[in-house]
Amino acid sequence: MPELVGPGPSSQLPRPIRRHSPQEVPSPPELANADVPMRIWLDDGDSAIDLIDALALSPFAMGTEPWSRTSSLERVLPDAPLMPKTGSLIRVAVENGREARLMRGEGWTLRVIRYRSRSATISVTAVTEELAQSVIDEVAKDAEEPMPPSDHVNMGFWWHNSHSGHRSVRPITSPSWADIERNYSRTVNSQASRLMRITPGEVTGRLVLLHGPPGTGKTTLLRTLAREWQEWCQVDCVLDPERLFNDPGYLMEVAVGYDSGSGDDDKRRWRLLVLEDCDELIRAGAKEATGQGLSRLLNLTDGLLGQGRDVLVAITTNEDLARLHPAVVRPGRCLAQVEVGSLSPDEAARWLGTSEGVGNSGATLAELFALREGRELPQRETAETTGLYL
Incomplete structure (x- = not known):
């Protein structure tokens, strides 16, 4: 167990950890007995969950449990215990919509954090790799809801909390294009039909712009697009776009992204970032109103930031096309530019x-x-x- 101390002079800092040359790196059995000192300093900014995080890591840091595994769950069932059959509950902390639990068993330590969004993170340290994985598997078994029916599609949602970006996946109702095409005028229908049929090899511009008055069905089009493109494109909705383009670190995190595919380059999926109601970001006076926000958006679509990343950006706005910044609507930048208006x-x-x-x-x-x-x-x-x- 780590030593818990309060703020103190530099003489109380732990002694430096000896660094090994590549030939001296200890094997896992030796690592279990390695002398790795650990101390924790607590102050008013730390919470009970922070302490659980530290306690969960202490067996790994001390070398008594040198194997670690982490898994994320989505759509966790409300009555899922997220606990193995054996072991003891050591700590429980609840704050700001999160619940953290610390459990210990023979040769393993488990930390489970459940979020208000019904997602969860499971982290295990253990004396062997096999034991760590077996605890993860036992906790996660039958903990999630079954896959949604065919009229749903999984969509990612990004937001920034107090520390970093966070992504959660949720199933959303998503009608097929054949089911909703009658909801749009002849002009919109023709443009949207071409957009729905696009394949990765046909991608030219990186920006999908849907503009028009409220209530004309722009969001419904995006939900359907997520379904029609689901074989080759992962769709993520950014809930705080104003922060996305004002925080370079957050932008980099979202741009690099989270790939839900297999990781095989041949099967790598494109990603579509959805930004709803971004009028201030792309209107004519955006440069003066949002500073670097517009520049970073353009850099993501066809600048250095977007190079090497298969990323598309979809923006909805209520602004008239004539009031948008000319750099946004210039030829070649938009994969599709659809004005969604009223039916005649x-x-x-x-x-x-x-x-x-x-x-x-x-x-x-x-x-x-x-x-x-x-x-x-x-x-x-x-x-x-x-x-x-x-």
């Missing part, structure tokens, strides 16, 4: 089955759903201000 009066009447309630300017998709459900529509100005998102 004839198209809206055909979708609804009646012309009643359809104005002379047509209707948005959100308005058509409201009419079909018998709800009274707000004034168009209110709809454009508050949004009716789909």
Whole structure:
């Protein structure tokens, strides 16, 4: 067990660890007996979970359990114990939507962190590699929900917590393009159909731009795109795009990404980063309003940052095309540039089955759903201000 001490003079620092030449690196059995001192300094910024993290690592640092394995789980069942049948519960800490547990058994130490998002991280140190893996396997067995039905697709969600970027995977409902193409005007339908059929060999530009008023179905198009591209492209939604382009470290973490594929170069998947409602980032005055944000976005799509990475960026905005920064819409930068607008009066009447309630300017998709459900529509100005998102 490590020695716990408070802040003190430099004389209390642990003695330096002897560094070995390549010929002197100890084998695992020797490592188990290596004299690796460990001390922990605690202050007001440390939490109980931080202490559990340190205690979980101490057998590995001291060399008594020189093998370590870590696994991440998604969609953890609420009643999943995430505990092996044997062993003792040593510590439990709960804070800010996280629960950390520390367990010990014969030859192993287990740390489990469960998150409010229903994901979990399992870390095990053990006296042998086989024992570490067996504990991981036992804890993770039957802990996750079965795969979602075929009308769902897995999507990653990125956000930045107090320390670094975090990615969680969630199944989302995703209709096929054949099921929703009637929800869009003839012009949008033609452009979107080409986008849905694109293959990796046909990728030219790296930016997918969907612009138009609220309630016209831009988000629905992206959900469907995730389904139509699922064989070759992993889709991640960035929940805090304003921070993404203002924090170079976070941007690098997301740009390098998390590949859910096999790691085989022949099967390497593209990645699509979804940024919703990024009006301030790409409008004409973005350079003055967001500083380096626009420059970093452009660098990700066709600059040095994007080189060697199969990354696409999809942006939705309510801005009119004429109000967007010319560098964003220049020829060659966009893989697709789709203006998603209202259905014409004839198209809206055909979708609804009646012309009643359809104005002379047509209707948005959100308005058509409201009419079909018998709800009274707000004034168009209110709809454009508050949004009716789909």
